[in-house]
Structures are given as structure tokens and as C-alpha cells.
Amino acid sequence: MYAPERHQQILETARAQGRVDVAGLAKELAVTPETVRRDLTALERRGVLRRVHGGAIPVERLGIEPGVADRESHASGQKERIARAALDELPDGGSVILDAGTTTVRLAELLPMDRELTVVTHSIPVASILVSRPNISLHLLGGVVRGRTLAAVGDWTKAQIADVFADVAFMGTNGISVERGLTTPDLAEATVKRALIDAARRTVVLADHSKFGREDFARVAPLSDVDTVITDVELDVELAEDIENAGPRMVIV
Secondary structure: OOHHHHHHHHHHHHHHHOOEEHHHHHHHHOOOHHHHHHHHHHHHHHOOEEEEOOEEEEHHHHOOOOOHHHHHOOOHHHHHHHHHHHHHHOOOOEEEEEOOOHHHHHHHHHOOOOOOEEEEEOEHHHHHHHOOOOOEEEEEOOOEEEOOOOEEEOHHHHHHHOOOOEEEEEEOOOEEEOOOEEEEOOHHHHHHHHHHHHOEEEEEEEOOHHHEOOOOOEEEEOHHHOOEEEEOOOOOHHHHHHHHHOOOEEEEO
16 A cells, blocks of 8 residues: 555544544554554644644544645545535526535536526635636635635625625535534634525535534534535434434435
8 A cells, every 4th residue: 555545544544533543553554653653744744634642633623624635535425426416406597606615616516517507606616617617607706815725705705795695505614513503613714604604595505424513613604594404324314313403404415
């Protein structure tokens, strides 16, 4: 197994189990503890793991927000299924909001070519995908661009959102729980997300199973503001029921 393959497996294990230890990884990967320690150091430099005594924990457990490049490969299969399921929530024509996030980027890539749509976004990756589509009327919101999410935030962004009212807002989230609703690590991003939700008739949240039960620093919106949540089959059944009992319709793919 090459180093990049080990790194990916270590990261997936850490995210699934909440932490990893050097001895367990060495046995699982059939390498020396020294190799595992070098791998953990490399992953810490990437900003996706934090070294602790005897092992490491994913930064998500610390409320640290990974960058876009590191989030793109996480749960890629689940995100693809979620984005495809989100196509069923599109209006026949009209307007949609696409929030920043790796799953909303997948949705942007999958938007149909045979349907006229107005798309509002504050995400540079989303805009770059849609800018050349002849059937898309693209509105890119300006503001201060956050390096971690490549999304515009701030008062200028929020002021522009106040001028629109879309049919559906497709939202990403860092955390989702019954008690706290939707949360994200950054206050400025939370403010923009809240404004995007307020600027749409319906809100559809796209979130893979790893986001559930997580509560980040900045509150975005309660679950009562969400119409539909689309997630993957790896979500715990009881947790899915708890979310649905709090208001949103659950779509599990």
C-alpha cells in the first residue's frame, strides 16, 4: 500500500471511529509504528488530523474546519448519491440557491442541461462550474472570500441576498443535530447560510452521515426551518427518526 492510500485509510478510520491509535494502525496496515507516526504527521500538516498522545483524532471532533480540497475526497460516493437524489427537488423551471460545500458542488455538476434555471450562489467552485452553461442564469454573490470554503461572506454578501427570493435553497452543513439544528464553525458563514435559508420558499439540506450528531460553534438554523434532509444509508436509523420527528422530511439514499 502506497503512502497516499494509507493516508486515506487512516483518515477514513479516524472519522468513522472518532480517533486512531498508532499500535492499532500499525497492525491493521501491516507497517511499523514509525511509519504510522510519519503518516499521522503528514495528515496533521494537511490539517485533517490532530496528533494526540498515542494516536490522532479528526479535526471535526475539535470544531476545526478542513479546507475544500481535504473535504472533496471524504465520503465521495455518498455525496454523489445525495446530489443525484437532490435533482428530484429541483423546480421544473425557476430559481434555486446553491450554498457552498462539496456536495452542492456535485449537485451543480449534475444540474440538467435541458431546463432553464436561475442559480444564486456565493460559492466560487459552484459558479465556476455553471458560468458557461447556456441554460443557467447565474448570479454570483460578492463579498469577502473565505479560503477554507471558497465562499463569499460578510455584510455585503448578506445585503445582496436580501434582494432575492428563490424556489429552493440547497444547503450544506458542517453539523446537524436535533438539539442545535444546523451548525458551522464560522460565524460569518453561519450568517450567510441563515440569510440564504430565509431567501427561499423551501430548504433542502444535503449532508452525509458524518455530519449528524455534530454540533459546531456557530448556529445556522433550527430543524424547523428545514423542509427536507437528504443523506446516505450509513446514518443510524434511530438518529434519522429523531431528525424527522423534529420536522424535516428525510430522504435516505
